[in-house]
Amino acid sequence: PDFWVVLPAAGVGARMQADRPKQYLLWGQRTLIEHTLACFLDQPGLRGLVVSLSADDGWWPTLPCAQDARITRAVGGRERADSVLNGLMALRELGAADDDWVLVHDAARPNLTDGDLHKLLSTLASDPVGGLLAVPVRDTLKQIGPDGRVTATPDRSQFWQAYTPQMFRLGPLRKALTDALAAGALITDEASAMEWVGLAPLLVEGRADNLKITRPEDLEWLRQRDS
Ligand code: CTP
Numbered sequence: 198p199d200f201w202v203v204l205p206a207a208g209v210g211a212r213m214q215a216d217r218p219k220q221y222l223l224w225g226q227r228t229l230i231e232h233t234l235a236c237f238l239d240q241p242g243l244r245g246l247v248v249s250l251s252a253d254d255g256w257w258p259t260l261p262c263a264q265d266a267r268i269t270r271a272v273g274g275r276e277r278a279d280s281v282l283n284g285l286m287a288l289r290e291l292g293a294a295d296d297d298w299v300l301v302h303d304a305a306r307p308n309l310t311d312g313d314l315h316k317l318l319s320t321l322a323s324d325p326v327g328g329l330l331a332v333p334v335r336d337t338l339k340q341i342g343p344d345g346r347v348t349a350t351p352d353r354s355q356f357w358q359a360y361t362p363q364m365f366r367l368g369p370l371r372k373a374l375t376d377a378l379a380a381g382a383l384i385t386d387e388a389s390a391m392e393w394v395g396l397a398p399l400l401v402e403g404r405a406d407n408l409k410i411t412r413p414e415d416l417e418w419l420r421q422r423d424s
């Protein structure tokens with residue numbers, strides 16, 4: 198199906214401890230955000246793409262893709278969910294309809310494959326709710342108390358890690374995010390907002406290496422893999 202993309206890219210990358218927001222760090226010849234954008238810009242079904250950036254972002258204008266007519270800027274918000282919501286508002290101004298599909302994908306997740314993207318799109322094309330790429334948890338899980346000691350070992354077969362892209366229809370996603378944020382719910386991805394309004398997103402198993410670059414060792418791993 199045709200689809201729109203929102204790329205939240207307004208974080209500061211505190212855990213990365215770099216001299217700039219992590220999406221502007223280099224992986225090979227290009228920045229992480231350029232790799233992430235490239236995953237989508239070649240797709241024939243792409244209707245348009247919004248990047249949510251912090252208001253004082255001086256890095257973005259230095260990139261060649263800042264001139265790309267297919268990319269629109271939105272302003273980031275305090276939390277990721279605010280940045281996404283601003284991106285969804287911008288899509289409406291671009292002419293997106295409420296039942297159009299929107300893919301929300303972390304700017305800091307540059308290793309999405311064509312295969313995973315197409316698997317998500319084809320699996321969910323006629324789904325009533327939408328869903329997300331996800332990966333089964335690999336390690337044994339531990340629940341801990343305030344003293345750091347283990348209180349339980351839950352059955353890991355019931356747990357998956359939520360990745361992106363997450364794919365929902367514009368109208369329902371905008372309403373879910375708006376309502377959940379207004380109620381002060383803990384919303385760390387789009388699916389959790391949909392769940393908050395009573396819907397059940399579908400998990401689509403993806404590749405484990407579609408990882409979000411969060412800590413310095415994540416980027417070291419990517420760089421070493423290609424060298
Ligand atoms: N993001 C955003 N707006 C925010 C916070 C995060 O658009 N207010 C984006 C980030 O730029 C990133 C994605 O959401 O692409 C995932 O967030 P995360 O990995 O937490 O990135 P940061 O918030 O930048 O990193 P940290 O939490 O370590 O500061």
Ligand code: MG
Nearest residue numbers: 208209210277
């Ligand atoms: Mg963050």
